[in-house]
Each structure stands twice: as C-alpha cells, then as structure tokens.
Amino acid sequence: MSKLLHYNRSLYIVLITVIIIQMGVLSSIGLTDLDYRLSKLKNADASVSTEQSFQGGNSAELTINSEGNYARIYIYLDPPLPLVDLDQFSMWMYPQSGDGSVQVELYFDGDGDDSYDSKNVQDARILSQKKSCSNMGMSNNTWNELDGFDLQYEKYKDDEFPPGSLDDCKGQLEGKRIVKIYITIYKDAKASETSALIDYIKIGDEIISFEPLEKEDIKDGPTSATPGGLITYTITYGNNDLEPVDLVVKEEYDPRTVFIMSDPSPDPGTFDTWTFSNLPPGAHGQIKIKMRSRKPAAKGIIDGRVSGKGLMSREGMFSTEFESYLITNNVYILAGEFNFSSSATTRIRPIIGSTLAFGEHGAGDYQADEKLTYNSVSISAERHILAEFSPVSVNLSLKSIPLSLRGDWSANLRALNDYRDIRWSDRYYEGKDLNLSYRTQLGKTLSYLETAAQVQGLADRTVYWPGGFADTHLAGNFTLAGSARWKWANKTISPDKEWLACSCPIEDSLLSS
Numbered sequence: 001m002s003k004l005l006h007y008n009r010s011l012y013i014v015l016i017t018v019i020i021i022q023m024g025v026l027s028s029i030g031l032t033d034l035d036y037r038l039s040k041l042k043n044a045d046a047s048v049s050t051e052q053s054f055q056g057g058n059s060a061e062l063t064i065n066s067e068g069n070y071a072r073i074y075i076y077l078d079p080p081l082p083l084v085d086l087d088q089f090s091m092w093m094y095p096q097s098g099d100g101s102v103q104v105e106l107y108f109d110g111d112g113d114d115s116y117d118s119k120n121v122q123d124a125r126i127l128s129q130k131k132s133c134s135n136m137g138m139s140n141n142t143w144n145e146l147d148g149f150d151l152q153y154e155k156y157k158d159d160e161f162p163p164g165s166l167d168d169c170k171g172q173l174e175g176k177r178i179v180k181i182y183i184t185i186y187k188d189a190k191a192s193e194t195s196a197l198i199d200y201i202k203i204g205d206e207i208i209s210f211e212p213l214e215k216e217d218i219k220d221g222p223t224s225a226t227p228g229g230l231i232t233y234t235i236t237y238g239n240n241d242l243e244p245v246d247l248v249v250k251e252e253y254d255p256r257t258v259f260i261m262s263d264p265s266p267d268p269g270t271f272d273t274w275t276f277s278n279l280p281p282g283a284h285g286q287i288k289i290k291m292r293s294r295k296p297a298a299k300g301i302i303d304g305r306v307s308g309k310g311l312m313s314r315e316g317m318f319s320t321e322f323e324s325y326l327i328t329n330n331v332y333i334l335a336g337e338f339n340f341s342s343s344a345t346t347r348i349r350p351i352i353g354s355t356l357a358f359g360e361h362g363a364g365d366y367q368a369d370e371k372l373t374y375n376s377v378s379i380s381a382e383r384h385i386l387a388e389f390s391p392v393s394v395n396l397s398l399k400s401i402p403l404s405l406r407g408d409w410s411a412n413l414r415a416l417n418d419y420r421d422i423r424w425s426d427r428y429y430e431g432k433d434l435n436l437s438y439r440t441q442l443g444k445t446l447s448y449l450e451t452a453a454q455v456q457g458l459a460d461r462t463v464y465w466p467g468g469f470a471d472t473h474l475a476g477n478f479t480l481a482g483s484a485r486w487k488w489a490n491k492t493i494s495p496d497k498e499w500l501a502c503s504c505p506i507e508d509s510l511l512s513s
C-alpha cells in the first residue's frame with residue numbers, strides 16, 4: 001500500500017457569484033380571455049354605457065339612426081375555442097327603442113393558423129338567421145336572455161351545408177375552432193332609431209360584462225428591476241358571477257423577494273391574502289403590492305494564516321458580480337364558480353462589480369498571512385506569501401523514491417474592476433523561492449494594487465485601464481515593487497501614480513536569445 005506523505009491543502013474557494021439564469025416569459029392573462037371591440041360607424045353608435053346593466057355597472061349600448069344600417073360587437077377568442085367545447089353561448093339584451101334584428105356570426109379556423117381566412121376552404125363562417133327582438137319573444141325596456149344555442153345557423157356561401165342549430169353545426173364543423181364572434185343589431189326600418197343594450201356575454205367559461213377593469217391583466221409587474229430594488233405588482237380581481245361572492249386573492253411570492261406593503265392591506269395576520277366579503281356581481285378592484293428583491297448581501301472577513309509543507313495548491317476567488325436572474329410571482333383568485341390564476345416574471349438586472357482571484361502552487365514550505373474583506377460593493381485584500389522550494393518524496397510500497405512533483409513555485413493574482421474597466425494580472429512561475437506581498441482594493445471610486453515581490457524565477461505583469469495597457473516580463477533573480485492606484489473623480493478614471501521598480505532583472509528578450 002502506498003503511504004501518502006504529502007498532503008494537499010487545496011481549494012478553498014469563496015464564490016459569491018453563481019445564480020442560475022432561467023428563461024421565462026411575461027404572461028398576460030386577464031379576467032377574461034375574450035377581447036372585444038365596438039363598431040365605429042357614421043350613423044350607428046356602439047359604446048359602453050353606465051346607465052343600465054344586467055351585471056356590474058356597465059353594458060354595451062348599440063344605437064342605429066335612420067341613416068344607419070347596423071351596430072356591432074366584435075369578440076376575439078385568444079386562444080381559439082374548439083367548437084366542440086362550446087357549451088355555453090348566451091347574452092342579455094335590453095331593447096330600448098325600435099325592434100332591431102339580431103344576427104350572430106361565428107368565424108372558425110380549420111387549418112391551424114389561429115385565424116379565419118375567407119379564401120381558405122378549411123376555415124368556415126356561420127351566421128344565424130336574422131331575427132327581430134319581438135320575434136324572439138323579447139320585450140322592450142327589460143333584460144331578456146338570448147341563447148345562441150336557440151338560433152338557426154347557415155354556412156356562409158355554402159348551399160350544401162344544412163341549416164341547423166349550433167349543436168348540429170358541431171357535427172358539421174368538426175375540428176374547427178372559433179376565432180371570432182360578431183353580434184350585430186340591424187336597424188328597424190320602421191323606427192327612427194333602433195337601440196338596445198347588451199350585457200353579460202357568456203362564451204364557454206368566459207364572460208364579457210363591459211366592466212372597466214375586466215380587460216386588465218390579472219397580474220401585472222415590471223419586466224426588469226435592479227437588484228434590491230422595488231417591484232410593484234398590480235392584481236386585478238373581479239366578481240364574474242351573478243351573485244355576491246366572497247372573493248379571495250392569494251399571492252405566491254418568489255422566495256427571493258420580500259413583501260414591503262400593499263394597498264389595500266392584506267388580511268390581518270397575513271401578508272399574502274386578501275378577502276373581499278360579499279363582493280357584488282360585476283365588482284372589480286385592484287391591489288397594488290410593493291415587493292423588494294433581495295439585495296445580494298455577501299460580506300465577510302477572512303483573517304488568518306495558511307501554512308504547510310509538501311505539495312501545495314491554493315486557490316481563492318471573491319466577486320461582487322451578480323448575474324441576472326428571473327423572479328416569478330403567482331396569484332390565485334377564488335371567486336364563486338370562477339377561479340383565476342396568473343403570474344408575472346421580472347428579470348433582475350445583473351450587477352457589474354469586481355473580482356479578485358489568486359492562487360499559489362508548488363512543492364516545499366509554504367506560508368500565507370492574509371486579510372480579506374469583502375462586501376457587495378468592494379473587495380480588499382492584503383496577502384503575504386512565503387514559499388521555498390524543496391523536493392517532496394512519496395513512499396511507494398518498498399521503495400522510497402524522492403519525487404519532485406513540481407520543481408517550482410507559481411503564483412497568480414487577478415484583480416478585475418469591471419465597473420471601471422481596470423484589470424491587473426500578475427503571474428510568477430518557475431520560481432525557486434517566492435516572497436510575495438500585495439495589498440489591493442477594488443471599489444467604485446478607488447482601486448489600487450501595491451505589490452512587493454522577491455522572486456527567483458519568471459514574472460509576467462499586465463495592466464489594463466481605460467485608455468491604455470502595460471505589459472512587463474521579467475526573468476531571473478529579482479526584486480519587484482510596484483504601486484498602481486486609480487481614482488474615480490470628475491467622471492474620469494486616471495492613474496494617481498504608477499511605478500514599477502526592480503533589481504537585477506533579465507529582460508525576456510535577452511533570455512530567449
């Protein structure tokens with residue numbers, strides 16, 4: 001059995017950076033997936049009225065004067081609804097003047113492109129037979145229910161299509177999906193004005209009640225925010241039922257966010273639940289919630305000594321940089337027979353900061369005294385490294401073979417201030433001995449690096465700053481002292497002073513010749 005004589009004090013890495021980037025989309029779901037538009041015609045007015053309503057405070061008022069022909073409500077279904085799934089299609093009408101005729105049109109997508117195209121034979125359009133309000137048994141100045149399943153439909157420009165009810169059409173139009181529905185009131189030719197209100201259109205599980213907030217997204221939030229910054233979410237709720245309900249809004253916060261406040265306040269003793277008791281039919285409201293994303297609060301101090309004899313490998317890294325990440329906030333609304341849920345995703349913008357990375361590798365005696373201080377905005381470090389080469393032996397079964405695992409010492413130091421675009425990189429290698437001291441500070445306003453090195457070996461030193469760079473290569477037995485200091489003042493970054501002194505170096509070019 002081999003006996004391991006060397007030991008390896010390796011790899012202590014302080015890493016403050018790793019946050020996974022996910023991909024996501026901002027969802028936009030309203031209390032209804034139906035979108036509507038009211039016709040804008042010269043001699044006919046279609047607008048939202050607050051005077052009369054079947055549910056809530058508003059309805060659509062369609063008025064056609066003697067010069068006009070019709071007024072219309074355009075309804076768009078996104079996503080399209082398979083006809084076979086249409087189990088409810090009804091609305092409430094309040095004829096006010098004249099005896100207008102009603103016609104309902106349904107447009108279908110049959111080829112899967114989510115839209116109706118009159119030239120595509122797979123798409124389809126059906127129209128109900130025009131019927132006057134009185135013909136359908138409606139009375140003026142009262143709310144009457146009109147059920148789309150009671151109407152007779154024909155297929156547009158298709159004489160071979162047998163007219164029938166919506167249920168009959170389901171068999172004839174198998175596989176087709178409704179993309180839009182038109183509800184039209186044609187004028188009564190005998191009246192000077194034809195007018196009717198329409199409210200509470202129910203298509204499948206979706207409702208249009210012409211209430212002001214019903215088209216709002218249930219959950220709305222910013223697409224991006226700064227780390228530690230405020231995020232405001234707006235939740236829109238509403239009672240789509242015909243009876244008062246106890247409506248409950250339940251939030252599901254991202255664990256990387258903290259609740260700050262909301263208007264209105266959450267239920268007593270909670271920070272994520274709002275109960276609206278006895279909310280009247282059609283009533284809508286909004287909750288504004290302020291959250292704060294957790295600010296990266298990494299900080300720490302390392303003060304100590306690392307020493308050993310043998311094969312050494314030492315690595316360290318500190319970074320104040322944070323990658324962008326996504327936070328998602330979900331909301332659930334429970335209201336009578338209607339349940340809604342939605343989410344908002346916000347991208348937390350990255351932090352550009354500083355990174356300090358260092359390491360020493362070699363065989364022999366090693367000692368490092370160090371003090372490292374870091375927080376979310378700056379890093380400072382002071383390290384003194386003393387390393388002396390000596391061969392390391394490993395006892396392999398019967399034979400003790402002196403084995404030089406690495407015949408030299410190497411050390412590296414990278415100090416990057418990405419915020420101010422300053423990069424220092426020092427590398428010492430093939431060294432017999434290493435006596436290295438440095439102090440560095442990486443911050444927004446002041447960055448410096450002071451080094452003192454006594455090395456028997458090679459050294460590369462590179463510095464980049466806005467507007468310049470310096471590259472130095474040294475070989476031999478030398479002493480190197482350097483100081484570089486950058487200060488941020490008057491919106492420019494400039495070297496305060498910079499000097500590099502060394503004794504007995506052999507230039508790289510001389511060595512290689």
Ligand SMILES: [Ca+2]
Nearest residue numbers: 109110115123
């Ligand atoms: Ca189509």
Ligand SMILES: [Ca+2]
Nearest residue numbers: 055056058209
């Ligand atoms: Ca309404």
